[in-house]
Amino acid sequence: MVIRIAAVGDVHMDEDVVGRFRPALDELPQHAEALLLAGDLTRHGTESEARCVAREFGGLGVPVVTVLGNHEYQCDQVPRVVKVLEDAGITVLEGDGVVLECTGGRLGIAGVKGFGGGFAGRCASDFGEPEMKAFVKTTTESADALGAALRGLDCDLLVALTHYSPVPDTLAGEPLEIYPFLGSYQLGQAIDSAPTALALHGHAHHGSERGTTPGGVRVRNVAHPVIKQAYSVFELGDQVD
Numbered sequence: 001m002v003i004r005i006a007a008v009g010d011v012h013m014d015e016d017v018v019g020r021f022r023p024a025l026d027e028l029p030q031h032a033e034a035l036l037l038a039g040d041l042t043r044h045g046t047e048s049e050a051r052c053v054a055r056e057f058g059g060l061g062v063p064v065v066t067v068l069g070n071h072e073y074q075c076d077q078v079p080r081v082v083k084v085l086e087d088a089g090i091t092v093l094e095g096d097g098v099v100l101e102c103t104g105g106r107l108g109i110a111g112v113k114g115f116g117g118g119f120a121g122r123c124a125s126d127f128g129e130p131e132m133k134a135f136v137k138t139t140t141e142s143a144d145a146l147g148a149a150l151r152g153l154d155c156d157l158l159v160a161l162t163h164y165s166p167v168p169d170t171l172a173g174e175p176l177e178i179y180p181f182l183g184s185y186q187l188g189q190a191i192d193s194a195p196t197a198l199a200l201h202g203h204a205h206h207g208s209e210r211g212t213t214p215g216g217v218r219v220r221n222v223a224h225p226v227i228k229q230a231y232s233v234f235e236l237g238d239q240v241d
Helices: 022-026 047-057 078-087 130-152 176-181 185-192
Strands: 003-008 035-038 064-067 090-092 096-102 105-112 157-162 198-201 210-212 218-221 232-236
Touching: 003 105, 003 157, 022 047, 035 157, 035 198, 047 078, 047 090, 064 105, 064 157, 078 090, 096 130, 105 130, 130 157, 130 185, 157 185
Parallel strands: 003 035, 035 064, 064 090, 105 157, 157 198, 198 218
Antiparallel strands: 003 232, 096 105, 210 218
């Protein structure tokens, strides 16, 4: 049983980017059965930029599943952005999941944007000022939602899709000082709470491509500045590339 999926994140679409990915995307059905987008689809989260995403990533001949990134929240137009994407046939996940029927079996995808907080030994804690407690609460609630979504899917192969990183490995290359704003260990714990085959994220433009959760789940940073191509293709089943 093998399922091939494609993934990319941090494409930051606007009018001047439309068409950049499409030639490769038109060939996507030859290489993968689904495309996963790891957030930061737009530059500033406007409805007009979302329409650019819809033009570029809609109608590909394979299911497209996405989470939002921090950029989608900049202009406070999230509901409008989501509607544009969903009207284009793109599934938007936030604390929930979807099961796709593929030739190699049922592919389950659970997704959240995620949030920052840091990693073991260098993380924020739920203590002190209300602002700090609110920060950590956001992280915890997001990770809890991801874990519940992963554990709730009835599928053959399971993928976690986030924008923020679940491990520090894929942040290597970024300044250590900003690790707490690029991901959190709670996301890794959520991924390890289910039989996850692969975890995909973006956000870390200067990070590294490969990592592993403490529980041994393979993690891949698919931010476009990292993979430097329209998408990466992964085989799930007998092995994960």
